[in-house]
Amino acid sequence: MKTISFFFILSAVLFTSAVSGQAVVNPAIKNTLDAFIDYSNKQDWDKAFDMLYPKLFTKVSKQELVDLMGGQGSEGLNLQMKNTRITSTSVPVEEGNETFVRVEYESDMEVNIVAGGDYDAPKAIQAMDEQFKATYGKNNVKWNEGTKQYQIKANKAMMFINTGSDVWKLVEINMEQPQLMESLFSPSIMDALVRF
Numbered sequence: 403m404k405t406i407s408f409f410f411i412l413s414a415v416l417f418t419s420a421v422s423g424q425a426v427v428n429p430a431i432k433n434t435l436d437a438f439i440d441y442s443n444k445q446d447w448d449k450a451f452d453m454l455y456p457k458l459f460t461k462v463s464k465q466e467l468v469d470l471m472g473g474q475g476s477e478g479l480n481l482q483m484k485n486t487r488i489t490s491t492s493v494p495v496e497e498g499n500e501t502f503v504r505v506e507y508e509s510d511m512e513v514n515i516v517a518g519g520d521y522d523a524p525k526a527i528q529a530m531d532e533q534f535k536a537t538y539g540k541n542n543v544k545w546n547e548g549t550k551q552y553q554i555k556a557n558k559a560m561m562f563i564n565t566g567s568d569v570w571k572l573v574e575i576n577m578e579q580p581q582l583m584e585s586l587f588s589p590s591i592m593d594a595l596v597r598f
Contacts, residue, residue: 431562434570447471455573478519485510501564504595513552
């Protein structure tokens with residue numbers, strides 16, 4: 403089902419946003435996040451997904467993600483992220499040849515549904531409404547029927563992984579998908595940075 407596919411990607415990948423006026427953070431992490439959000443807001447999925455943690459592609463191919471997200475826009479669904487503020491970062495944790503940093507952030511998200519598009523149907527809107535409220539809390543999700551727009555106050559976490567030469571990759575931390583998280587991170591990283 404399209405809605406289920408949308409939520410997998412939305413949860414695993416896209417809930418983050420541009421960084422401005424926030425906690426002190428490694429400039430390379432900030433630059434990576436800024437670029438990822440810029441590409442995502444422009445729907446340049448190929449470049450955005452180049453920035454994801456490569457282990458994610460052992461579960462789903464990059465091209466499948468690109469095709470899926472490209473299809474969301476053409477079927478009448480658009481996500482924009484604004485006003486993000488990093489609230490905290492963890493102490494870096496090294497494991498093997500990788501360094502892991504957990505980044506907590508707040509973001510204003512807008513999910514726009516095109517009138518007459520595939521997602522402009524009562525069942526699809528109800529499914530999104532239930533998912534958003536379960537993920538972000540009932541009081542943080544507002545639906546405007548007139549503009550067909552969700553406004554969401556998101557409090558989320560992202561893992562940044564340095565894979566060498568100060569190159570950082572990223573992936574959303576989402577404990578609603580514990581099997582995915584456990585496939586991406588070792589038990590020690592899960593205990594130190596993922597399970598909070």
